[in-house]
Amino acid sequence: MRILLYVFITFLVFGSCKKGKEEPQKELQPKVIWKPYDETKDLESTKKLEQARMHLKLVNSKILDKNDIWKPLASELEDFSAEDYNRLKKFILEKDIPTIQQSVKKGELSYEELVKFYIYRIRKYESDNSLSLNAVISLNPKVVKQARVLDKVDKNTIKINSVFGMPIMLKDNIGTKDMLTTAGAIALQNNKTDNAFITQRLLDENALILGKANLSEWAYFLCIGCPVGYSAIGGQTLNPYGRMIFESGGSSSGSGAVVAANFCTAAVGTETSGSILSPSSQNSVVGLKPTIGLLSRSGIVPISSTLDTPGPMTKSVVDNAILLNALVGKDPNDTTSVSSETDFLIAAKDSIVKGKRFGVIKSFLQDSLYAIAIDQIKTAGGEVIEVEPEQISLPGFLSILNIDMKNDLPKYIKTYASDNININTIEDVIAFNLRDTLIRIPYGQGIFEGIVKDSTTKEGLEKIKEDLKITARKYFDSQIDEHGLDVVLSINNYHAGYAAVAKYPALTVPMGYTEKGEPKGLTIIGKSFSEAKLLQLGFWYESISKKRKMPIMYN
Template sequence: MRKLIYIFISLLIFSSCKKEKEEQQEGIQSKVVWESYDEIEDLESTKKLDQERMHLKLVNSKVLDKNDIWRPLESELDYFSAEDYNKLKKFVLEKDIPAIQQSVKKGELSYEELVKFYIYRIRKYESDNSLSLNAVISLNPKVVEQARVLDKVDKNTIDVNSVFGMPILLKDNIGTEYMKTTAGAVALQDNKTGDAFIAKRLLEQDALILGKANLSEWAYFLCIGCPVGYSAIGGQTLNPYGRMVFESGGSSSGSGVAVAANFCIAAVGTETSGSILSPSSQNSVVGLKPTIGLLSRSGIVPISSTLDTPGPMTKSVIDNAILLNAMIGKDPEDATSVYTETDFIISIKDSIIEGKRFGVIKSLLQDSVYARAIDKIKNAGGEIVEVEPEQTSLPGFLSILNIDMKNDLPNYINLYASDNVNIKTIEDVIAFNLQDTLVRIPYGQGIFEGIVKDSTTPEDLEKIKEDLKVTARKYFDSQIDKHNLDVVLSINNYHAGYAAVAKYPALTVPMGYTNKGEPKGLTFIGKPFSEAKLLQLGLWYESISKERKIPVNYN
């Protein structure tokens, strides 16, 4: 009798184990694999475009196997199905940070689910050669377990206007501990760094660093006339509103594209002259280029210690303020870094639009999208003042970038790069790239060669910097002061060079689309440390225009 009972129990256990194993196998999702393809047809189609800079030589990287992007997290998606993904869409797609935080508080969404949603979405689109955007270079292998830790926190204590648990992509020139920092260049392919100051600030507030975004290699300071959004590591970033038709903008290309395509809640880019404003405008997202010094540059691969700054890139102005708030802080390692007590979230909600004066550049009114935006502002109560700032050149601008890069890159390598990075100077990078030009520099390295040839002396450089600052500030101030303006309104990155050397902040907000569907941004430019005012006015304009639309094939 005992023997029969033993056999019966054994059969029960075996049957139970078998059923559990079968259920597990059914739960595991089939692996999604990216496969390379013949790019000739796609490349030939770009040769027909009027924009010569869009005549592409390749789409995908010859260095990075895209499967390696999500491979470290593949097992985390074993039990995250298409059904799970679709169920969460209504809580995530196009939602701002406060809305997502509210969903977490209500128990509709967890931080772990939010992270898995984005990883699943990145893999879904980036593995499909008809839809891939090459927006992401790497994912944080620790991000899911970090999210699980945050899910243990009492949700009632979480501020909805915070980055707590929010998955954020960083441009791949910003240092992070768990991912390499490449600036898109093969020369830095194995560069293992610590966290940049702004990455530390985000982590201190329990943001989740989801991964690293593609970029124009060396922040678009390598080749002459080459496509924006291209890097040897990440391949060609593509615009979701017009894949292989519209430019992605540069150099924070991946950051802009990833936010536009809902691959993350928000991203961080960097700008020297237009590198946040351009991709934000081109991808219908909100981008802020702050005053130099408001955000630290420590741990970021540089172009120019004079003009470089990181900045937030988001789908909404409120998210921009939240992300900016999270990154501010005085950094003792950055000589330009300043302390501020401004709470940008509070300040933008205190906005009073009555009496605000908008400087409208007359020549830009020929642009129908800009003209419509101005009409909306006028009809909603904004005071419009047409201005005609005197067009002036900015002689010597390139020399600021050349000489700064010549000095700042070796300084970065000495302070932040890992010991396995063998290049020390611009000359070293040039020599390294010449060892395999087809893979490392298919568009050449004309700008790097120009850096070496630039013989501007330190004394001449200081004079150029000061002269250009005076010239650019006069360009804006002659109108701001004369007409008592709160802001000057531009398009995209049209006046980014002036804002750069003047060291003035600029905010771009989705303004609409051309007849062909290409996005444009309305760009607000103000005096130093006027970010609160720019965000106030940007939030107001966003509320009356509501121009951002999700890309059609990425909904």
């Protein structure tokens, strides 16, 4: 017995000594599980908010188990610890693309680590019901393996001003081969598509498609007066600067939130009228709504072939220009598509502002943040001209969206949707949703019902389009031409409708925060294909104002 005891003690001592000489082991990853919770108190708190549109009926999706978002990548995170996450923060959080690329070149960071950092971060916050933003619908199950391949490339050949190896999130109405494309709607829940043209452009530039961002269902063209950022698939997108207090903006709500919360390097949204400008402003990020035709719409779930466009959403103007460079390209399947030889990053950095003339909306000077921005522009050498364009209505605007959607959705389904999608028309979607209204349309489908009722003829529609384009261009051009302006300065998405039907580009840049902490953006509007000028002036304003701050709960 004594001999056995001696052997046992000797084994323990020897074993302990041997273990002590080994390299310290990383802590095993705890199993991260999201659990549904009683949302009653959260929902009741929103009823106290002044804006009726923020009176929520639910927070989380009733059909998506959030664990399924990161489950396909769980094994990839087994060797990625909290220690790794904290070590990498300083190289990633709030850093622009060139800075991240420099860290990769120096060996401080790999593309695989960059991807794992974002996946870990998404899981960390989205599994916490007190912090989750419901900003992500899915993650690319192949993205870590794809990052490993890029890590084998000679780093000396990689340009720092490129999307090479950068994890990008796409709004979930943009086609991706490796993930479903749902537009947030249960009717498209199993929609397997090929890559949209712009998705393929990103892949051709060796960007990494990290995942799909939540959105306002059907790009906020479904229900009347409902919360922006809600979809049946993804639930309610929340604003990281004020969860269940401030709107997330829409319809590219998730794209704005994932960039603001540093869940990715950059994102792509889409806009018909305000759907990039609004969430970018609300989430204190830079958003560009390009001229119709600069970026392809092929493979994107549509509202309007007349007004739809994708656009970059980023933490900085530099990143916006880099992402735009990667997205451009003439698409033979999009009749509005044009080619572009502009290097938007070079244009953005050419920030000489001497002689540039800014049109300032006189009535907006009552907004303190706008007034401060204008003073900064004047102090830094910009010429400010106060203007007061006559307010005009845009009659028939809704009919453009109604009739286009009625025609464009069947075309999309026929051309791009997978064979298992059993809807073909707006009427089909309405009937599908009526089978389970509580789950599929808790806020109704009043806009879809209006689409069916709209009897505008083809001829009538063409007249509306032309009349509104002339009206909106006159609204801007009357000031731009008379005063020799380079751009007009607005706030958030206040002039999004005018820019939409004029087919003019608009760039919003963080302008600051209200006393309550709600973000606002300075929005720069110019004539068609003036993106280079918008980015140039946006870069200059960003450099003198430096207003963007990371949301405090997501540092």
